[in-house]
Amino acid sequence: MNGRGRETRWARRGTHASAALLVAIGIACGTERPTRPPPRQDGRGGTLVLQTRGRGYVAIDGSYANGCYGTCELTIPPGQAITIWPRPNACFEFVGWTGACEGHVVCTLSGGGETTAIFTTEPSGGEWSAPPAPLRDSPPPPFEVPGYAITEITHSPYGLFLPRALDEDGDVLGGVMNCGTRPARYDAASGSYSILTPLPEDDAEAISAASDGTILVRDLNFWRRSYRWKDGVLESIGSLGGQRTYATAMNAAGWVVGWADLASGNGTPHAFLHDGTTMKDLGEGFANAVSGAGEIVGIKGQEAAVFESPTILLPIPSRAVAYDVSDTGVVVGSAGQGLDQKWPPLAFVYDLRTGSVTEVAPLPGDVTVTLVDVNRSGTLAVGGSGNREQARSVVWADGHLYDFSTYVGVQGAPTTIAVRDVNDRGQFLISSSIRYYVLTPR
Numbered sequence: 001m002n003g004r005g006r007e008t009r010w011a012r013r014g015t016h017a018s019a020a021l022l023v024a025i026g027i028a029c030g031t032e033r034p035t036r037p038p039p040r041q042d043g044r045g046g047t048l049v050l051q052t053r054g055r056g057y058v059a060i061d062g063s064y065a066n067g068c069y070g071t072c073e074l075t076i077p078p079g080q081a082i083t084i085w086p087r088p089n090a091c092f093e094f095v096g097w098t099g100a101c102e103g104h105v106v107c108t109l110s111g112g113g114e115t116t117a118i119f120t121t122e123p124s125g126g127e128w129s130a131p132p133a134p135l136r137d138s139p140p141p142p143f144e145v146p147g148y149a150i151t152e153i154t155h156s157p158y159g160l161f162l163p164r165a166l167d168e169d170g171d172v173l174g175g176v177m178n179c180g181t182r183p184a185r186y187d188a189a190s191g192s193y194s195i196l197t198p199l200p201e202d203d204a205e206a207i208s209a210a211s212d213g214t215i216l217v218r219d220l221n222f223w224r225r226s227y228r229w230k231d232g233v234l235e236s237i238g239s240l241g242g243q244r245t246y247a248t249a250m251n252a253a254g255w256v257v258g259w260a261d262l263a264s265g266n267g268t269p270h271a272f273l274h275d276g277t278t279m280k281d282l283g284e285g286f287a288n289a290v291s292g293a294g295e296i297v298g299i300k301g302q303e304a305a306v307f308e309s310p311t312i313l314l315p316i317p318s319r320a321v322a323y324d325v326s327d328t329g330v331v332v333g334s335a336g337q338g339l340d341q342k343w344p345p346l347a348f349v350y351d352l353r354t355g356s357v358t359e360v361a362p363l364p365g366d367v368t369v370t371l372v373d374v375n376r377s378g379t380l381a382v383g384g385s386g387n388r389e390q391a392r393s394v395v396w397a398d399g400h401l402y403d404f405s406t407y408v409g410v411q412g413a414p415t416t417i418a419v420r421d422v423n424d425r426g427q428f429l430i431s432s433s434i435r436y437y438v439l440t441p442r
Contacts, residue, residue, distance in 0.1 A: 046076055048073070049071070049115075051115070052117045054092060058085065058117050098118065100115040141437060144411045149439070152437050156184065158195060161175070162174050162205070163436050166420070166423050166429040166438065171188055175220075183204045183205050183215070184196060200234065207250075210252055211253070213230055213231070228276075240260040244261045244269070246259050249287075257288070257290045257298075258287055259286045259298075270283055273287070291326060291328075292376065295325055297324070304333050304348075306331075323372045324371075325374070331350040332348070332373070333347065334346070345362065362387075366385045371394075380396070380426065381396040395419070
């Protein structure tokens, strides 16, 4: 139910499916346009196709929680109505609507049709403008988890916050959308934000944190530069001589891994390790994670690999990727996808200490599964399982694979809960629709 006690069912479509999360907060500019015929008010309901053009989003019934960026379809039940507001990014202004809401700013509709909100750059081009006037508070989460406290990640006053990772203190790293994307950290306890200034030259996001407070930041542009940030100092980690340096992870000691181009600019990128002072070339491949002991995992060719001297290929079925490794040497990943059933799609758990391999089959009824994140102690891993009809998040714990909602005891769940990260406190970073939460064990 929305804030006015009536149901609004809506779904997204088109090429903006992932961008549907990229709503942005800015100052709604301008006044009501000259009088035009009112929007459709026949009360018959129908499907409203809502679109945005430029950097901004549309608030639905005035709520941060309900918003559209890109293209959305809203089903309006007969006899009911919705009200929509244009909300430009900072540095942009609302120009006007086309279609059903043309000539209006705030628009109330009780019938179907099409309308597009158009935003353009403000001549002043200001940055980090003041937050907009508060909209109505977000409704409570549409589900309960009795064994966990639920903390919603509220929107930043600077723009929409897009979470990327959960650190060991339960804070969240990511990027704020405002005249581009800026690296930021969210303090879940206080609900406050820190923008990691000074800013890189290009759009960037924060993706990982070390024990001493160092934060790994990487560009979102094509050149993929990467940085360390600490106490207001931003320092490039350098390169292997080429143009791109793409960091993927950092361990508690601050060691950074990823992949980079060589000076020649030709051939496969090479995995790298930056230990805080120097950049080391690990050979062809892509490094995805590094443990507290310095064990580096990723992919070389089509095989899951440990980047040592020489590189070791893990005894996993082909077309395998090692995505993450715990400080205890537990490696998680996936294998077999795309091999025409030569190897059934499966996930794996590999213990670097003992050499044991556990092949993890999909949940019943599913055809594919992957594990992409493991906490530092190696006790919890998260990923996904699915088939052509559905996808669901999963948890690997105590040697078993569980549906995430079943594992944590979700009640009244919406259609999809996606798990983004997990830490040693047993906290989960999750998303549902366009809202993000941290689940903390009680």
